Amino acid sequence: MNREFGIVYNSKYSNVKNPPNHPLQGSRYLKSIEFFEEIGLLSMPNIKLIDPEPATTDEILLAHTKDHLELVKRLSEIGKGQFDHDTPAYKGIYEVALLTTGGSLTAMRSILRGDVECAMNLSGGFHHAKPDQARGYCIFNDVNILGTILLNSGIQRVLYVEIDAHFGDGTYHFYKESPKFFTLSFHESGESLYPYYDDHLFGEGEGYGYHVNVPLPIWTDDNAFLYAFRSIFLPVVSSFKPEFIIFQSGVDGHCRDWQSHLLLTKRVYQEVARFIRNVMDSNKTKLIVLGGGGYDPMAAALCWASMINELADLQLNLTGYDDECEKEPYENVNTMEKIEQIVDGLSPFLSPEKPSR
DSSP states (O other): OOOOEEEEOOGGGGGOOOOTTSSOOTHHHHHHHHHHHHTTGGGSTTEEEEOOOOOOHHHHTTTSOHHHHHHHHHHHHHTOOEEETTEEOOTTHHHHHHHHHHHHHHHHHHHHHTSOSEEEETTOOOTTOBTTBOBTTBSSOHHHHHHHHHHHTTOOOEEEEEOOSSOOHHHHHHHTTOSSEEEEEEEEOTTTSTTOOOTTOOOOGGGTTSEEEEEEOTTOBHHHHHHHHHHHHHHHHHHHOOSEEEEEOOOTTBTTOTTSSOBBOHHHHHHHHHHHHHHHHHHOOEEEEEOOOOOSHHHHHHHHHHHHHHHTTOOOOOTTSOOOOOOOOSSOOOHHHHHHHHHHHHGGGSSSSOOOO
C-alpha cells in the first residue's frame, strides 16, 4: 500500500563538529540525502521532504533538568569541553541538538496532523542521554521527549522498538516504571559493547514486564537476528497492542560498521521494515522512525534507504547496491543456538499476563 512518507532533514544537520576521528560525523546525513537522490527515492510522489523546527527549551525540559540544558548551552558558547569521554562539546552544539531534537518532534506532529502517514527524522534516536547527562554521543534524548508528549496527549500505549547495535539505556531508565511505554531493544550484548550492561532489565514497579531487551552475541548474522526479531516483536505487538510505534532504526550493526561486532546486511533492515509495515497496515498503528546509530556513511545510507523503500512501499530496485562486508569473526560463536536460548528465556514476557518477580 503506497503511503505518504515524510523525511525530516535540514542541511544544518551536517553542522556536527566532532573531532575528525570521532565516529559521529554530520557528513552521514548529507551522504544519505545524496544517495536518496541518486536512486530516485526523493522524486517519488509519495515522499515529502520536511524541514525541522528546533525544539524549544520547554520541550527539552520535559525530559531533562534545567542544569543539564544550561550546561549544554554554556559549553556550546565556549566551544570546548567534554560531557563524557565519548561526547565532546563544540561551538554550536546546543543549536545542532535543538534542531535535531526538533526534527523528531516535527516528524511526530506531521503524523498527528495527518500530513503524512509516517515520517523519519534522519538525525534522531539519541537514546543514551539521561535527564542530567549527555553521554554516548547523545546530547538530548528525543525519544524520551517524544514519549512524554505522546502519553500526555492521551495515547495509552506506545511501543518503542530499537535495532541499534547499542542498548538504549537512557530511554529504558526513563520509562522503566511505566506500563504505557514498552521498550523493546535488539542490540549487541553489554558483555562486548557500550553501555556494557543489559541483563535482567524488565522494568520496575508497575512497569515490570513491559520492557524487554534482547542482547545479541557477537557475530550475530542476518538469519539469527531475524529469528530473534520475528520471535519477539510479533508477540509483543499482539499482546501490547500499541497505538503508536517509535522505531529507532540504528544501522551500526551493519557488517561494514566497526562500532559493533554484528554481521548484518541490508536484508535485515529490509525485513524488519517489512514486519513493521505489516503491523501498520493490519492494526492502523501510527509510526515514527528515528535514524539512530550508523557510522559507515554509505552503509547507513543504503540501510536507511532500504527501510524507507519498504515502509513507504516504493518498490525501488536496490539489488545493484550490494553489501560489501569487511568484518570477520575472530572466534567461533554459535549465534543461532545462543539466540534460541535467549528467546526461550524471554517467552514469559511476551504474553499479556506479565510474570511476577
